[in-house]
Amino acid sequence: MLKNGTSVIGLFQGMFDKNMLTFNPGWDQEAKHIEDFDDVRKVQQHLKEQGIELTAEADETTTGPAYLTLTDPDGNPILIDQHR
Numbered sequence: 146m147l148k149n150g151t152s153v154i155g156l157f158q159g160m161f162d163k164n165m166l167t168f169n170p171g172w173d174q175e176a177k178h179i180e181d182f183d184d185v186r187k188v189q190q191h192l193k194e195q196g197i198e199l200t201a202e203a204d205e206t207t208t209g210p211a212y213l214t215l216t217d218p219d220g221n222p223i224l225i226d227q228h229r
Contacts (some may be wrong), residue, residue, distance in 0.1 A: 181200045185227040
């Protein structure tokens, strides 16, 4: 993990097939809990309303930890991973 100010980059050679962007609702840059954040299911609803195709969806009937994935225009996966 490399950190510069509030930017964090994780380098994981051979762990993933492609470059991946990861977002963690509910965490700050230090992976500490923040109180006010948009639940991953709310983010999912917004993306779907915008017509963005998801490759994996969070179960909207649940609460707590969940994730969704989508793909950027270059074919790289984007993971939105909520841990709490």
